[in-house]
Amino acid sequence: MLNFDIVNPNPQTEDTQDTPESQPQLSTPQLLATTEAFATRHIGPNADEIEQMLAALGFSSLDDLINRTVPSAIRFNQPLNLPAALSEHAALAKLKEIASKNQVFRSLIGMGYHDCITPPVIQRNILENPGWYTAYTPYQAEIAQGRLEALLNFQTMIIELTGLEIANASLLDEGTAAAEAMSMSYGLSKTKANAFFVSQACHPQTIAVLQTRARPLDIEIIIGDHQTFSFEQEIFGALLQYPATDGTIYDYREFINKAHATKALVTVAADPLSLTLLTPPGEFGADIAVGSTQRFGVPLGYGGPHAAYFATREAYKRQVPGRVVGVSKDAQGKPALRLALQTREQHIRRDKATSNICTAQVLLAVIASMYGVYHGAAGIKAIAEKIHKLTVMLAQGLKRLGYSIGSEPFFDTLRVELGDRTLEEILTKAETHKINLRILDSTTVGIALDETTTVDDLLDLWKIFAAVDSLDFGVAELNLDSVNFEQPFRRTSSYLTNPVFNRYHSETELLRYLHRLEAKDLSLTTSMIPLGSCTMKLNGTAEMMPVTWPEFGKIHPFAPLWQTEGYQILFQQLEEWLGEITGFAGISLQPNAGSQGEYAGLQVIRKYHEHRGEGHRQICLIPESAHGTNPASAVMCGLKVVAVACDHQGNIDWEDLQAKAEKHRENLAALMVTYPSTHGVFEEPIREICQVIHRHGGQVYMDGANMNAQVGLCRPGDIGADVCHLNLHKTFCIPHGGGGPGMGPIGVMPHLVPFLPKTLPTVDSDQNTLQAANLSIGSISAAPWGSASILPISWMYIALMGGGGLTQATKVAILNANYIAHRLETYYPVLYKGTNSLVAHECILDLRSLKKSAGIEVDDIAKRLMDYGFHAPTVSWPVAGTMMVEPTESESQEELDRFCEAMIAIRQEIEEIELGKVDAQDNLLKNAPHTAQSLMAREWSHPYSREQAAYPAPWTEESKFWPTVGRIDNAFGDRHFICSCLGMEAYQEA
Template sequence: MSSEPFTFLQDMPELNRITDETQTASPSAQTVSSARLEQVQESGAAHIASHWQRSQHDFQQRHIGPNAEEIQQMLEYLGFPSLDALIDQAIPAGIRLKQPLQLGKGRSEHELLKELKAIASKNQVFRSFIGMGYHNCITPPVIQRNILENPGWYTQYTPYQPEIAQGRLEALLNFQTMVIDLTGLEIANASLLDEGTAAAEAMTMSYGLYKGKAQAFWVSQECHPQTLDVIQTRAKPQGIEVIVGDHRTFEFDQPIFGALLQYPASDGAVYDYQGFVDRAHAAGALVTVAADLLSLTLLKPPGEFGADIAIGNTQRFGVPLGYGGPHAAYFATKDAYKRQIPGRLVGVSRDVAGQPALRLALQTREQHIRREKATSNICTAQVLLAVMAGMYAVYHGSAGLKQIAAQIHQLTVILATGLAELGYSLGAEPFFDTLRVEVGEQQAAIVERAIAHQINLRIIDAHTLGISLDESTTLQDVQDLWQVFAGERSLPFSLETLSPRSPLEPSSPFYRTSPYLTHPVFNTYHSETELLRYMHRLQSKDLSLTTAMIPLGSCTMKLNATAEMLPVSWPEFAQIHPFAPLEQTQGYQLLFQQLEQMLAEITGFDGISLQPNAGSQGEYTGLLVIRRYHQHRGEGDRHICLIPESAHGTNPASAVMAGMKVVVVACDSNGNIDITDLKAKAEQHQEQLAALMVTYPSTHGVFEEGIRDICDIIHANGGQVYMDGANLNAQVGLCRPADFGADVCHLNLHKTFCIPHGGGGPGMGPIGVKAHLVPFLPGHTVINIDGASNRQPATANGKAPTRMGAVSAAPWGSSSILPISWMYIALMGTAGLTRATQVAILNANYIAKRLEGQYSVLYKGKHGLVAHECILDLRQFKKTAAIEVDDIAKRLIDYGFHPPTVSWPVAGTVMVEPTESEAKPELDRFCDAMIAIRAEIREIEQDKADRQNNVLKNAPHPASVLISDEWDRPYSRSQAAYPTPWTRDNKFWAAVGRIDNAYGDRHLVCSCLPIDAYT
């Protein structure tokens, strides 16, 4: 037996000492120096040094799918001796990095989790009674483990292919039904980003529906301050005036197109808004009510007192605070406005067999599809969090939710009674869970005592505190609060001697009498056994990354490693209120600073804002930064935004929302920006040119050779270059946007940097900007972002801070998922990130080459290569075999794959992006499937198969069709179900047959069907 293991054990203390030293190093020095390794080797610890070095690359090998042998095989197939040689041909030499990124070496999962835990421990998890739309809650463990922490739920893609997304769509239908029932309105979407942006969406929807000349939106002074902040940010570029006032005294002497009310008010008061709503309607305005959804189990719902729109947050339905997100906002309205509602709608349709089937309804009315005519740029949701909130309602049911709300309210009543006994004056009655306490000159002392008890209270103003109770509040918490307010005094009462009386008795005019959550889905799964089985049944109907590759172009469905996901559930990250004092969030602040530094190094930008909580919001924020910059320089008339005709629909939609006018730039036959047309339009609009929006690599999956010239043309004409970061996955470690001319870029952390898609959300869309734009990044009205540790106030030309207002309700957006990207970057290091990009480009080119001769690749670069994705042209088959692109997409489901991106950016094509995480055998299976489908098409072309009744037209083939007693199709069941050997080994079955989209739109149903509809 070799003695090597024993030598290893003898040297272990030295390894531990080196590792401990390394863990305390700064991010830029998180590796053992070569000199240190030499010292170890000289001390006889060569085995330790070698083993330690190898361990640092373990994660890179786990994240990148192909091994060294497979990479070499693919390179040889493509005719390249090395990855470097491939990249030299794929990426223009003029934009390549001259030196490696300065991110250090990749590190081990165990080591980094230990370090991140140390960072997290710098956060202090106090009992939070701040409220303001954010509450502690109890996530049922069965939901936490089986949804939040389950890759079968968090690695799904947006349900654009509904046949393989029936489980998630049902969960979202439950969410919509929950919102409809509780708000008393007729239709609800499948969630929005947060309450503040949902309120802003309600404002712009009201503006779009208004037929008069009013330019003003009225907002109650009782609304949450962060909501008002976001509304003011969004209103300004639209030319909307925001009026803030008291609903009790506003006389409608100024025309308004809409109004926003808070219910209950931010300080807890429950007001009778009926009179105000009636007067608003008489003036022609729409009324939006921002309502606490849990309170609506006890309070009269907005729909019953005339609200046109209801918005809010579902966070307290089992979703952790997470220092601000991600959480699922809700948006409900009247059926008459179903074509104007922002975001996504899940609707009930039917499949080819006539069975109920779910899909995204009215997709043609999705705002971003309308491009520059859009009134919203929303193209995403918070699906994973909406699923959690919906399941919370399924688990508890109507009776359970009402019991939770009643308990919170009763504790609030008890607290209020005791505070009154202590001599404090309270705010208006009735209330639900929040009290306004007038404390006068005692405020500082009370807050100090609260901090000593690890309690956070809301400071409303210099003499007033707010206290909000929640599901996790106990009688002991109430007693602790009394003692905080009593100070040195002994309590002159006890729980037993108090006589609390609820202001929300059934006799109250505010008390809810209408039923809700009556559907069986909310009254069946109350035991953990039943809920677990229900969730698993839904999960089994969805294709996720646990099943197969999801090769979606521009969407980057790469590995979401378990080690990256674990910290999301840590209490130190999950249980922090977004408005907790900065001194309690030092762990988060350190994480933000380090992540900002990492992203700045990767992109070359000078400043990063983490606040935008979706890619579309990053686009919007970047354009607002550009507009604010021009205005600061006295060039506020710069409002023209040039956008290539190939751009994703959110680009023109974002430009319009930012108050810009879109001018479309042509593309040439190779899919590149037509530089001649660009130059002509830039010069034509020289005096008014604000920006160019450009995606790089291009939307067509090609590294355009002229990108530097494109940026120079815009700068020469006074504009700024906004780069859409959707394709940053092809740049990391090889080139940087800021180096070749971009001034702003949004970074899809849910794509390039491994935050999972979650079935269509969460996402994060931070922006990077050059130094001259840093002063104009988003601020926040509640938390002073510049006051966070080690951040200096932003200035411009020596003038006072000029930050714009907030673009998200929380200061740092969806903070609790940022550890995912921090982990990914630190795990990979410079070499790992660079190799990941190289392999992503290799995998895409391997697929393009393997399918050569079967399908045409629509666009290629100068040397015949693509970037990290390729477009396959399927348009010819419509003529030769009557086969549409959707037929091929649905047939891929039978082969066990999620179809690629369909008909974008070119109708009749598919865009394929394998990512770096897929190994060669999976790439080959996908190519084999596409080649087999081409053979099936050829049989139609040769009249060996019927042009209408064939395996493609009838795809996908669910089990219910294949095992039916009747089979009258001119091909075998075996050919339909098992077209390849691997499908026999591990078959993923579509839950339904092909869905009839038109039927679902003609018969729009966006809530749960009665059970007999399925029989």
């Protein structure tokens, strides 16, 4: 295990080594002050508050509470073997030392990843702004109008660039977006075909992801040349790359017409920047368009996070994966935004869902959309024209040097035939100029230019290929002829015509626009967000700072490994730490969302069974209380879901589990179980549950959504789980970003390690590595380590907290949840409790009786909480008519009390309805939330005062968060589906 210095204010240079004599000698008080500093800031309650809460619960110590809450049979009764906690300064210095081992080359590799310029106004005010990155998924739309507007801008930008009718609010990456398109095409297919054609001109990482996703569904992937494919074999769909991976721009009309004649759907993976100059896919017949918006201001980040896009025809709107932002109206008839058509999503459809995706890349989609807003149509076109012009100049120069360009016409990428020059010569020369080229084969390289490319870069490239330090021509001598595209490639249609893309081109105006949107959203900068199962904890500033360091942000995901030593060290350490925390032997950091982690874990289990000659094991047992992603992921992995009942306490029904495990013993693949349970309790017989599954030949998949109650107290690997995914965006402090990014790495026991994901086939000559690669399930995400640039956040969190701090955080999370349950149970029954009448890190408040006694729905309470300045807890999940509350360890007792007082005050408002003192329809809850505009109305006919509506608690008089729209009519929005920035007259007509 790696050890860190406790204090290292002056990091050593590479040619000096620390010695025991050189280490600072600290006294015990100094040591404690250093190592505990960050943990005491991350953990909300101070020592006095912890004592007060324990006293209220009747416990003498925190350990006494934990011993009564966590079953002794699963306790991890020893300290976590992690490096000692560092101060923020020391941790940043240590990570900077690691980051400095990355070499930032000019990466002209392409493959869908390009260096770009993040406008500073966007970097500072979105990417580095907690008002944007600490918000939650916009399920409570009335207090998320800012993000929703930014996402509507994103959808509009994608619709207009692709020439299609609808777009979603982003997906994870281009490879998985293509896989979602394949799945959607399969579901829509009107043929019996099970084959999907993939052009060999697609990016190789996309092909690898498609192969992984097709295998469990028995979809045959046909990789070939679209120009010669005969359609003799029936296909249900096809994927084409535009421009192709080597830069060539093809006219796909003939292929698409032939595909449509066989009733196949065609997806085009398109570079959105090229679409400012090239005919968009929707205009030449594509049914679906996918791609990445990374080059719209989002750093390379060694592969992510980036916002993929997905656009299609309106006829397929109920099959679109992920989230779609739509326009509706609020209670006053004002246009308002919300997530549309949610009944098609996995959390509703469960095992009938066509996708398990439950997240987007919201923060990155916001950045990309604001890049479009900032530059506008003319600005983005100018960037594309500059890149294309430089590419034309580069090609002319290379031709002057005697090289053949194999990719014409082209946009920004060239395929260069090396002729008499060897690949080694070119790469060696490129290395001296700190430039990365793409190796296409032993005699061909690829060069992809980008927004950051300059004429000086062209001079360096020509020198690399000229094999001399001086050139016999200059830029002025090149005959460019025309840089415009000829038909059928030239774009003639307009795009980004909406006023939002033509109004904010000065920094002053954009800055004000960004702040207006930010002010419409409730984030952790406003108040606690007590969402059960979502763990909205502090995302410390020191943890976030490294994300924008160029040593992490400007690395291409397929840069040579020798240039990414810093990243490799970070991965190794993070894998070791997560392995120690979970008790697993192997960790894969590749899954870039919780849903991807679920999918990867189940695929590993399937591959393990197949390797042992038991591929028939396809039954997956899932408790009825499970999150919708669980059954959706199982179906996507080719498994058959069998539901397991839960008892009246919310626990897995022991007898039903045993009976179904026995019934399906010959075909049992896995059990998916969440621990602590979905109902927020530590189930006592979890070891026995795992043993039953193992006894019948199955594997145990543990959903790590509730890992925040386990760290330092128990470990999934010790309990009996074979695989578990970890939501780094929950337990390990990567922020939710308004609904994404996320990270969902998986940990596995030793027998499953060989099956972990790998992105591309290894070229390592070591036979053991080759064998491991052959056993691997393949590529889960497009980039080798998923969203690598946000992994430093979790590295910082663990380094800052140390084993003791992490364990203390878990204990306080459990304390805070039990304190809230204790304070509120007199007013709202706590639905499920574990042994000793305690909950884990979250509790479920039962509100169902209020519908009968007062006509009050759970949504009424959720909306009224907005008037008190709070985001609602998780609503109607896992039980309809309830709220699941998770305070996390980051909230102080003062904030917990404030939330409890709001809930108690709302209960008193409900009592007024129950007693008949207040109208059952015209009351504070039914009319919530109250906007400033509604309160300023000239006439006020409600039976309560404006002051009661607006300022229901003392703190609201001191600092008021105002919802900008009233309660939104979701049904109206679904009946009048609008998902782009149309003119206001369209909303009024609807």
